[in-house]
Amino acid sequence: MNQHTVTLVQDSWKQVATIAPQAAALFYQNLFAADPSLKPMFRGDMTEQGRKLMQMIGAAVGKLNDLDNLVPVLQGLAVRHDGYGVKESHYQTVGAALLKTLGQGLGDRFTSETRDAWATVYGVMSNVMITASRTTVAA
Numbered sequence: 001m002n003q004h005t006v007t008l009v010q011d012s013w014k015q016v017a018t019i020a021p022q023a024a025a026l027f028y029q030n031l032f033a034a035d036p037s038l039k040p041m042f043r044g045d046m047t048e049q050g051r052k053l054m055q056m057i058g059a060a061v062g063k064l065n066d067l068d069n070l071v072p073v074l075q076g077l078a079v080r081h082d083g084y085g086v087k088e089s090h091y092q093t094v095g096a097a098l099l100k101t102l103g104q105g106l107g108d109r110f111t112s113e114t115r116d117a118w119a120t121v122y123g124v125m126s127n128v129m130i131t132a133s134r135t136t137v138a139a
Protein backbone atom coordinates (compact mmCIF):
# COMPACT_ATOMS: atom_id res chain seq x y z
CA MET A 1 0.00 0.00 0.00
CA ASN A 2 1.94 3.02 -1.23
CA GLN A 3 1.15 6.70 -0.85
CA HIS A 4 -0.49 6.90 -4.27
CA THR A 5 -2.88 4.11 -3.29
CA VAL A 6 -3.71 5.88 -0.03
CA THR A 7 -4.33 9.18 -1.82
CA LEU A 8 -6.59 7.59 -4.44
CA VAL A 9 -8.68 5.91 -1.76
CA GLN A 10 -8.88 8.96 0.49
CA ASP A 11 -9.83 11.30 -2.37
CA SER A 12 -12.48 8.98 -3.81
CA TRP A 13 -13.92 8.31 -0.34
CA LYS A 14 -14.53 12.06 0.09
CA GLN A 15 -16.85 11.87 -2.93
CA VAL A 16 -18.64 8.78 -1.64
CA ALA A 17 -19.07 10.39 1.79
CA THR A 18 -21.23 13.11 0.23
CA ILE A 19 -23.79 10.41 -0.67
CA ALA A 20 -23.16 8.22 2.40
CA PRO A 21 -26.76 7.10 3.14
CA GLN A 22 -27.42 6.19 -0.49
CA ALA A 23 -24.07 4.42 -0.79
CA ALA A 24 -24.77 2.41 2.37
CA ALA A 25 -28.21 1.36 1.13
CA LEU A 26 -26.73 0.39 -2.22
CA PHE A 27 -24.00 -1.60 -0.49
CA TYR A 28 -26.47 -3.76 1.45
CA GLN A 29 -28.57 -4.20 -1.68
CA ASN A 30 -25.48 -5.48 -3.51
CA LEU A 31 -24.41 -7.63 -0.58
CA PHE A 32 -27.78 -9.37 -0.15
CA ALA A 33 -28.13 -9.86 -3.91
CA ALA A 34 -24.72 -11.57 -3.92
CA ASP A 35 -25.57 -13.76 -0.92
CA PRO A 36 -29.13 -13.66 0.44
CA SER A 37 -28.13 -15.99 3.30
CA LEU A 38 -26.27 -13.07 4.94
CA LYS A 39 -29.45 -11.07 5.47
CA PRO A 40 -30.64 -12.74 8.71
CA MET A 41 -27.27 -11.96 10.33
CA PHE A 42 -28.26 -8.29 10.37
CA ARG A 43 -30.71 -7.88 13.20
CA GLY A 44 -30.74 -4.16 13.82
CA ASP A 45 -32.05 -1.14 11.95
CA MET A 46 -30.36 -1.10 8.53
CA THR A 47 -30.23 2.70 8.26
CA GLU A 48 -28.35 2.82 11.53
CA GLN A 49 -26.16 -0.11 10.48
CA GLY A 50 -25.33 1.72 7.23
CA ARG A 51 -24.39 4.83 9.17
CA LYS A 52 -22.02 2.81 11.39
CA LEU A 53 -20.48 1.10 8.37
CA MET A 54 -19.83 4.35 6.54
CA GLN A 55 -18.43 5.95 9.67
CA MET A 56 -16.09 3.00 10.26
CA ILE A 57 -14.87 2.91 6.65
CA GLY A 58 -14.31 6.67 6.81
CA ALA A 59 -12.34 6.35 10.04
CA ALA A 60 -10.25 3.52 8.60
CA VAL A 61 -9.59 5.37 5.35
CA GLY A 62 -8.51 8.40 7.39
CA LYS A 63 -6.00 6.26 9.29
CA LEU A 64 -4.30 4.60 6.32
CA ASN A 65 -1.16 6.57 7.08
CA ASP A 66 -1.46 5.76 10.77
CA LEU A 67 -1.51 1.96 10.82
CA ASP A 68 -0.34 1.79 14.45
CA ASN A 69 -3.70 3.23 15.44
CA LEU A 70 -5.79 1.62 12.70
CA VAL A 71 -4.77 -1.99 13.34
CA PRO A 72 -6.12 -2.20 16.93
CA VAL A 73 -9.43 -0.64 15.78
CA LEU A 74 -9.77 -3.33 13.09
CA GLN A 75 -8.78 -6.07 15.53
CA GLY A 76 -11.55 -4.99 17.90
CA LEU A 77 -13.99 -4.84 15.00
CA ALA A 78 -12.97 -8.36 13.96
CA VAL A 79 -13.60 -9.82 17.40
CA ARG A 80 -17.07 -8.23 17.46
CA HIS A 81 -17.69 -9.69 13.99
CA ASP A 82 -16.91 -13.19 15.28
CA GLY A 83 -19.82 -12.61 17.65
CA TYR A 84 -22.09 -11.66 14.72
CA GLY A 85 -21.35 -15.06 13.16
CA VAL A 86 -19.11 -13.70 10.40
CA LYS A 87 -16.89 -16.28 8.71
CA GLU A 88 -13.66 -15.83 6.79
CA SER A 89 -15.25 -16.44 3.39
CA HIS A 90 -17.75 -13.60 4.00
CA TYR A 91 -14.96 -11.03 3.72
CA GLN A 92 -14.58 -11.74 0.02
CA THR A 93 -18.31 -11.30 -0.58
CA VAL A 94 -18.31 -8.03 1.35
CA GLY A 95 -15.23 -6.81 -0.56
CA ALA A 96 -16.88 -7.51 -3.91
CA ALA A 97 -20.09 -5.72 -2.81
CA LEU A 98 -18.03 -2.76 -1.62
CA LEU A 99 -16.15 -2.45 -4.93
CA LYS A 100 -19.40 -2.75 -6.87
CA THR A 101 -20.98 -0.02 -4.74
CA LEU A 102 -17.99 2.27 -5.18
CA GLY A 103 -18.24 1.80 -8.93
CA GLN A 104 -21.93 2.68 -8.89
CA GLY A 105 -21.37 5.68 -6.62
CA LEU A 106 -18.33 7.09 -8.38
CA GLY A 107 -19.26 6.34 -11.98
CA ASP A 108 -16.54 7.50 -14.39
CA ARG A 109 -14.37 8.56 -11.48
CA PHE A 110 -13.97 4.91 -10.51
CA THR A 111 -10.99 4.40 -12.80
CA SER A 112 -9.19 1.07 -12.92
CA GLU A 113 -6.43 2.69 -10.87
CA THR A 114 -8.89 3.74 -8.16
CA ARG A 115 -10.50 0.31 -8.24
CA ASP A 116 -7.12 -1.38 -7.74
CA ALA A 117 -6.33 1.02 -4.90
CA TRP A 118 -9.58 0.11 -3.11
CA ALA A 119 -8.99 -3.60 -3.70
CA THR A 120 -5.55 -3.22 -2.09
CA VAL A 121 -6.88 -1.27 0.88
CA TYR A 122 -9.83 -3.61 1.47
CA GLY A 123 -7.38 -6.52 1.18
CA VAL A 124 -5.19 -5.06 3.92
CA MET A 125 -8.18 -4.29 6.17
CA SER A 126 -9.79 -7.69 5.74
CA ASN A 127 -6.47 -9.48 6.27
CA VAL A 128 -5.98 -7.69 9.59
CA MET A 129 -9.54 -8.64 10.61
CA ILE A 130 -9.26 -12.27 9.47
CA THR A 131 -5.92 -12.69 11.23
CA ALA A 132 -7.35 -11.19 14.42
CA SER A 133 -10.30 -13.60 14.26
CA ARG A 134 -8.00 -16.57 13.77
CA THR A 135 -5.83 -15.65 16.71
CA THR A 136 -8.49 -14.51 19.18
CA VAL A 137 -10.58 -16.89 21.18
CA ALA A 138 -13.96 -15.24 21.68
CA ALA A 139 -14.56 -14.41 25.32
Ligand code: HEM
Pocket residue numbers: 038041042043044045049052053056057077080081084086087090091092094125126
Ligand atom coordinates in the same frame (compact mmCIF):
# COMPACT_ATOMS: atom_id res chain seq x y z
C1 HEM B 1 -13.69 -4.20 6.43
C2 HEM B 1 -14.80 -4.89 6.64
C3 HEM B 1 -15.94 -4.51 7.54
C4 HEM B 1 -16.22 -3.32 8.17
C5 HEM B 1 -15.44 -2.00 8.11
C6 HEM B 1 -17.44 -3.53 8.94
C7 HEM B 1 -18.05 -2.57 9.76
C8 HEM B 1 -19.07 -2.84 10.65
C9 HEM B 1 -19.52 -1.93 11.70
C10 HEM B 1 -18.92 -0.56 11.98
C11 HEM B 1 -20.54 -2.55 12.37
C12 HEM B 1 -21.31 -1.97 13.57
C13 HEM B 1 -21.08 -2.76 14.85
C14 HEM B 1 -19.66 -2.76 15.36
O1 HEM B 1 -18.93 -1.75 15.25
O2 HEM B 1 -19.25 -3.81 15.89
C15 HEM B 1 -20.74 -3.84 11.74
C16 HEM B 1 -21.68 -4.77 12.13
C17 HEM B 1 -21.93 -5.94 11.44
N1 HEM B 1 -21.24 -6.42 10.35
FE1 HEM B 1 -19.60 -5.61 9.55
N2 HEM B 1 -17.90 -4.80 8.74
C18 HEM B 1 -17.01 -5.43 7.89
C19 HEM B 1 -17.11 -6.72 7.43
C20 HEM B 1 -18.21 -7.53 7.60
C21 HEM B 1 -18.38 -8.83 6.99
C22 HEM B 1 -17.36 -9.55 6.10
C23 HEM B 1 -19.61 -9.29 7.37
C24 HEM B 1 -20.21 -10.60 6.93
C25 HEM B 1 -21.43 -10.70 6.48
C26 HEM B 1 -20.19 -8.29 8.25
C27 HEM B 1 -21.41 -8.40 8.91
C28 HEM B 1 -21.80 -7.61 9.97
C29 HEM B 1 -22.93 -7.92 10.85
C30 HEM B 1 -23.82 -9.15 10.76
C31 HEM B 1 -23.01 -6.89 11.78
C32 HEM B 1 -24.01 -6.76 12.95
C33 HEM B 1 -25.33 -6.26 12.44
C34 HEM B 1 -26.37 -6.18 13.52
O3 HEM B 1 -26.05 -6.17 14.72
O4 HEM B 1 -27.53 -6.13 13.13
N3 HEM B 1 -19.32 -7.23 8.35
N4 HEM B 1 -19.84 -3.98 10.69
